[in-house]
Amino acid sequence: QREFYDDDYGQKVSLDFLHDYILGNYRLLYCRTLAAGINHFNQTQIVLKLLATGRATAPEHREEENRLITATLDNLPSHRAWNLLVQLRKRHINNRRARAIAKNYITSRAELLEFNAVKYRSKLRAIVAHNHLKLEDELSAFLFRHWPSRFQSELFEQFRRGHYSASAIYDLPFTIAEGLAAKHNIPRDVFLSRIEQQMTVGEKLRLQNSAEKAGIAIEIEPHRLSLTKLALYILSLSRDIRLKRRDELHKALQKSACSILKRAPIQFGRVAAVLDCSYSSSGSSEKRRRPLGIALAVHYLLRASAQEYQAFWTLPTTEPLLVIPQGQTNLADPLLSALAWQPELVLIVSDGWENDPPAGTAELLRVYRSKLDPQKKTSIIHCNPVFNANDFTLKRLSSLIPTVGLRDAEDLPVVLGFARFAEGNASLAELEEYLANRVQKVISNKRLTAN
Structure with missing residues (x-):
């Protein structure tokens, strides 16, 4: 991203070079950096580059590398983890280890898989197709648009109704409802005023400016935010409000x-x-x-x-x-x-x-x-x-x-x-x-x- 003195392109080129240099010369150090508390963007880049170059892993370090990649993926925020797995497809990384890690991640999310299938349906569909994974029948039908007249899953059924009815979208999580609101041509101010109770703290924080432009006041609960x-x-x-x-x-x-x-x-x-x-x-x-x-x-x-x-x-x-x-x-x-x-x-x-x-x-x-x-x-x-x-x-x-x-x-x-x-x-x-x-x-x- 842009900084005060640097543009985003310079940042990208510089970081890519830095990653490739350390990976090529100090692979063990590069891998162990995943445990050093670095930011999510760099964690994602390290995992992708390690999976793309698995043949270069020393046999004695392979187990440690696999465990670190798995732990990193599990600890990433959901949207970043799914994006990482989609990047495997875009970068044509399709080796056995990458497929196994993708399968393990999906399996480990069994309890939240319905929610993730709705929220990240295009990503999950791409990952499943890329890795040739088998899913439970209703989940597969939902992802690949073989919709029945009614789903057994309550969340899938809510989404199906929201797809056809504008009033039904307000029972869905915000990020899911947002796409359907555009489909139904719902005015932004109307949508934001009615969906606020479904927003997470991060979503409320991210939408402060756009909500203000739409004339909607979104209440933030400060005690639920991280320190930064x-x-x-x-x-x-404003300074007046702070005071x-x-x-x-x-x-x-x-x-x-x-x-x-x-x-x-x-x-x-x-x-x-x-x-x-x-x-x-x-x-x-x-x-x-x-x-x-x-x-x-x-x-x-x-x-x-x-x-x-x-x-x-x-x-x-x-x-x-x-x-x-x-x-x-x-x-x-x-x-x-x-x-x-x-x-x-x-x-x-x-x-x-x-x-x-x-x-x-x-x-x-x-x-x-x-x-x-x-x-x-x-x-x-x-x-x-x-x-x-x-x-x-x-x-x-x-x-x-x-x-x-x-x-x-x-x-x-x-x-x-x-x-x-x-x-x-x-x-x-x-x-x-x-x-x-x-x-x-x-x-x-x-x-x-x-x-």
């Missing part, structure tokens, strides 16, 4: 941060955060305010996990909930203030495009590391929420501190574990051992879930 999505939702509100709902939104962010710490406990001592709220943190048309949203989410996560915490924004604010992206990127001044506070850890959240002044942070860090803290008593880590397509990596502020990618604030515990590898001091063997331990956790969790 909650931060992005809050930033999408009016300040206590409610503040408590929702606190609760969301605490729930993350229950799942992945991290405990810090004295921590300072340098948070970028310059204009470039507004993101792009496809990723609106995402860098700023991650900074706000990290602020609440660190606040909940540190014994002592202080935030230093590029534009100082006493009310983080009201922050907006504006101004040039001056990281040197807040970093200087953060270091003067003498923390044990400094976390910088920024896209790395510093221009006020350019390279000011690099010079500050050079002096600090060489003159004031050569023993590195204070850890400094740069978390970058933006991939830099020009050099296939993340834009660094300085070679003296590690730079790690951070797509979601929820990933912070995993990302901090990778920081020592980003510094370049650890060997490839140490990285592989670290990933091997994560692989065992992923596979063990999969076994526990299966049992």
